[in-house]
Amino acid sequence: MSNDSSRLIAFIILSGIILFAYNLLFPVKPKQIQQTSEEKTAVTATQTLKSTPESLKITPLNKETKISNPEEKFYEIENDLVKIKFSTIGAVIKSYELKKYSDSKEENKKTNLELIPNKTSNTYMALYSQEFNINNDEWNYAGTEKNNENTKIIFKYNKIKGIEIIKEFILSNNSYLINLNIAFNNKTKNPVLLKDMQLSWGPNIHFLPADVNKYKDSFYQYNKICYPLKNNSIKQYQINLNAKQDKIVFIDILPDWVVLKDLYFMASFIFKNKNDIKNVFYKESAAGFTYLTANLKDIVLEPMSSDTIKIDSYIGPQEYKRLKKFKMEEIIDLGWFRFLGVWMFYAMDFLFKITKNYGWAIILLTLIVRLILWIPSQHSYKQMKDTQSKMKIINPRMETLKKIYKDDPQKLNEEMLKLYKEYKINPLGGCLPMLLQLPIFIALYQTLISMVELKGASFIWWLKDLSRPDPLYILPVFMGVTMIIQQKMSQTTTMSTGSMAQQNILMYGMPVFLTIMAFSWPSGLLLYWGMSNVLAIAQQIIVNKTK
Structure with a gap:
């Protein structure tokens, strides 16, 4: 030679x-998912319902007086891996700390790693309704229950006449999995229709756009949306950190789960019963703010009856063995081979x-x-x-x-x-x-x-x-x-x-x-x-x- x-x-x-x-170091951005004809510009976009009998609708007269400045209280649950703080305003997550991880570079200043990047927002695991302002109103703390397998915290909302909404967050021991049960109880003698409801997470996971340049390492990946396709492959969408305008993209299938992630950490919705949701979309706001939202099913409650929507969430590190239990290990990027x-x-x-x-x-x-x-x-x-x-x-x-x-x-x-x-x-x-x-x-x-x-x-x-x-x-x-x-x-x-x-x-x-x-x-x-x-x-x- x-x-x-x-x-x-x-x-x-x-x-x-x-x-x-x-x-x-400088990956080519994945091809953006083609937006469907359903794409809209408002984060509260929902499908139009067929007309329903007037007797099934909840009218504004059923709403009690709105509290202008509700008092906010905080309650915590934890296990060996996480500490979670909840707010009574909206019954949402205010803080989600990982005990085994830290963002601090200094050994003597290590603190738990925080996955909620915007603590001033009531939008993490938030329940929205276009008819009632339940996310910005005060919920009643109904207690915490603990046993050998999990810890449960319960919040109730009783400010819609004759209707009670209950949010139960169940944290399993030695796990990053949260079971969310949302119960709707009709205590009236008339049938009731509850519609245009959403469950949302955001903005972002771990870091906000303004924090990225301060804390990221060279291989840091900004937020991505991931979900499985029918052929067992994974669809990924890279959120644009420099987006100039808001954009909503509906996922064109009802996935088993959907994930918002960065390089190491993630939040997810795992749909135990796909009949509980209409569709899923994500909002990419200007400057890289990202929201993940599931449009919930319309609920018809017969007199003195109830219904429950159950959605799980894995919120934590992308540990291969843990994700494999939920068939989500493919979201970890292990390269070409x-x-x-x-x-x-x-x-x-x-x-x-x-x-x-x-x-x-x-x-x-x-x-x-x-x-x-x-x-x-x-x-x-x-x-x-x-x-x-x-x-x-x-x-x-x-x-x-x-x-x-x-x-x-x-x-x-x-x-x-x-x-x-x-x-x-x-x-x-x-x-x-x-x-x-x-x-x-x-x-x-x-x-x-x-x-x-x-x-x-x-x-x-x-x-x-x-x-x-x-x-x-x-x-x-x-x-x-x-x-x-x-x-x-x-x-x-x-x-x-x-x-x-x-x-x-x-x-x-x-x-x-x-x-x-x-x-x-x-x-x-x-x-x-x-x-x-x-x-x-x-x-x-x-x-x-x-x-």
């Missing part, structure tokens, strides 16, 4: 890695159970991956070493051919190929094993970026959070230095001055470029990359010592 061919192949492989990294990414996750989970530390789990997983790739890597290194030895022999003849055919590139290539064939040099001989390694590298790369389990996971004294960049830049520099050493060991020494200069640019320029980019990469990823380079160097030393 000629020096020019060696450089070209190396450049193609390394360029592929750079393009892959670039696509991760998802099946390998799933294997990587389970391997990481198994190694963490042994080591009790994700840093050591990453190192052990890197070692396992290098052992799996040992044979193809060994073949690649030996092929390259054999090629370099033969290149030293034919280099004088190559220089002669370049002088003879300097004005005829086509003839020069023909003579070069004859020379390769004579010495049994395969220009691509060492490349195939390297290409076979790329899917594993990409899968592990994407898994380490997407694992919420790494958030807040510490390793050694200066690495307090493997999901964040290295604060001292030790790992990026370590990765860059080991890349230079690795390329230096495989450098061909029998080159012309011009060729040597070009190879030096490639050898030093690429690691320096990636090192600068890596200053903002998660330290868990850099720990893997640096250790992988060290093991590759060790393998190359072994190959170089063999005859």
Whole structure:
């Protein structure tokens, strides 16, 4: 293989890695879901109902006097994972704290991670009605019940004459799942129709648009909407952080669930009975504010009867094993080679159970991956070493051919190929094993970026959070230095001055470029990359010592 061919192949492989990294850093926005003919401009958009008998309608006369300034009170429930604060205004969630996670970068100032980004709003798990102002009015706290399986908090609304609405939030032990039961009781002697009701979450999850630039890491993903299609694939819509106008998009199917998420955290509606809802839509407001809403079914209550709507919500981290129970694990982005990414996750989970530390789990997983790739890597290194030895022999003849055919590139290539064939040099001989390694590298790369389990996971004294960049830049520099050493060991020494200069640019320029980019990469990823380079160097030393 000629020096020019060696450089070209190396450049193609390394360029592929750079393009892959670039696509991760600056992903192309997913194609927006085509809006249906139902799309409207008001967040309270609902389907028009067929006319109903006048006797079934609740008239304004049935509403009691509106309270202008209702008193707001707060009540909390919690388990080992979350602490939830509720408000009596609208019976909504005011605070949702994750006990195992933190947004603070300072060890001595760590607090629970808050998933409600706008605490001044009464719009998280809010029940709306176009007929009654139930979301901005005071509900009665009806008590908290706790047993060995869950904790239940109950709110009641009795300000519609003869109608009682009850919201029950049931938090399971050791879980991020909330069961919401909304009961409607007709205490009158007449049939009643309740219509144009909605259940909503928003704006956003974890961060508001103004907070993103202050707190995001380099791989942070702004809010997305996800839901399953009938073919078991996942539809995703990336919310536009710089949206200039409001937009409402109806989901064109009745999904089993719908999710509002960022890179690590999510809120969801899980529909236990699809007959409880008419449709689902999301509102993308100007400047990136996002609301997720389900239009609830119309309820006809016979005299002295009741009906209940049941909707579950998983609100918390995107932990693979927990989401798998609800068939929502596909929302975690494990990249192009998802099946390998799933294997990587389970391997990481198994190694963490042994080591009790994700840093050591990453190192052990890197070692396992290098052992799996040992044979193809060994073949690649030996092929390259054999090629370099033969290149030293034919280099004088190559220089002669370049002088003879300097004005005829086509003839020069023909003579070069004859020379390769004579010495049994395969220009691509060492490349195939390297290409076979790329899917594993990409899968592990994407898994380490997407694992919420790494958030807040510490390793050694200066690495307090493997999901964040290295604060001292030790790992990026370590990765860059080991890349230079690795390329230096495989450098061909029998080159012309011009060729040597070009190879030096490639050898030093690429690691320096990636090192600068890596200053903002998660330290868990850099720990893997640096250790992988060290093991590759060790393998190359072994190959170089063999005859």
